Amino acid sequence: MPLPSATPDGDGVRVDGLAGWVGSAALRELVARFGGRWPAGDLGAVLAGLDDFSAGCWDFRAGRERPEAREPDLDPATVDLVHAAADALGLVRARPPAQTRYAHLVVLGGLAHACLRRVAYAAHLLRTGVEVTGEVAVLGSFRPLSGAERRTLAAAGVTGCDTEVDVLDAAVRRTFAAPAPEADDGLDAGHPHHSWSSRTYRPTGTPPVRVLAAPSSEPQRRRAHTADTQRFWAEHAQLARHDEVLLVTAPIYVPFQHCDALRTLAVPYGCEIDTVGVDPTLPDLTRLPEPTLTPGRYLQEIRSAIRSLRTLHTTLR
Structure with a gap:
């Protein structure tokens, strides 16, 4: 999924792509795999619901530094889905700069x-x-x-x-x-x-x-x-x-x-x-x-992305 982008527009800035990343099939499948229901409502409500859901399922730090986070015990099929979702959401592969x-x-x-x-x-x-x-x-x-x-x-x-x-x-x-x-x-x-x-x-x-x-x-x-x-x-x-x-x-x-x-x-x-x-x-x-990047690490940083997107969306409102 492409990341959100910002472009100067008149006296302000236009930010595009938030809904696309948040509503992607990869994130929807991941939420369903962990027993969640997709939140109803507008983008703000969806982000709030995903923030609450990920706090209960994917917050392995619990206020600690990243190296101190616990690693969840996941079955092989769930591990495969986590890796596929992380890849689709842009957390796995490096890409070169867009410009020179x-x-x-x-x-x-x-x-x-x-x-x-x-x-x-x-x-x-x-x-x-x-x-x-x-x-x-x-x-x-x-x-x-x-x-x-x-x-x-x-x-x-x-x-x-x-x-x-x-x-x-x-x-x-x-x-x-x-x-x-x-x-x-x-x-x-x-x-x-x-x-x-x-x-x-x-x-x-x-x-x-x-x-x-x-x-x-x-x-x-x-x-x-x-x-x-x-x-x-x-x-x-x-x-x-x-x-x-x-x-x-x-x-x-x-x-x-x-x-x-x-x-x-x-x-x-x-x-x-x-x-x-x-x-x-x-x-x-x-x-x-x-x-070593583990499934727990990827889930934790998908949660970080959701929280960052929510804060950005709130700023833009």
Whole structure:
């Protein structure tokens, strides 16, 4: 299924494709397989119903970080259906960027292995013909690393990292051969949910690379999430109407993070968003660690996409 898209239209932005993704046969079959009835009503009611349904059936995190989510016990036929639905909904296969020229390339942070892979893929895109006229932005937060992440980094030869943004910074320095930032700014507020940082590198032969750690928009409740990092970067980058932004993440997160970007970047700034997942078959990436993607992981991120679509739809009303 094609992802929703946003196009500047007069003084506003036209967003198309929400109903197509939500009402797809793949999602309908998946809901039925787990005993659900398709919600009645308009698109808003359908999204609310799917949000409630997925909370009961596909929320394996229960407020925890993704690596701590439990894995459901599913029969082989259901596993096959989950994989087929995830593929149809755009969570499995990587696709190349739609264009060769963008105003900005934005790399979304994540777990340690993802930080390494996504920065490496961004560098690959720049080497193989993607032109960026503005900057490369690498977005993360001060989320502390887990023990498993530290072991992953050690195996990849990366040391001295305590937080997600530390990994992103190390990945930029290593991948782009940029030993020191040209500009270093930020605020240490005494708590990671309130603090922020910005480091700008100027590697030879590439656009400027900014590594940004965002504060949380709800610091009393949680760390910064994807939408926080996108919004915080947009304020720093001074986005212009009609800017074309290429986002890099993992294929499994493309639908939900794309819809977050439509809400936080396309709608308020009039930008056009293209979101791609890292291609795991590239030789540059085969040496970097990659997690096992299970049926539970796919169901969890289908739920994430539903929630992101619901929030986007609410924003547009």
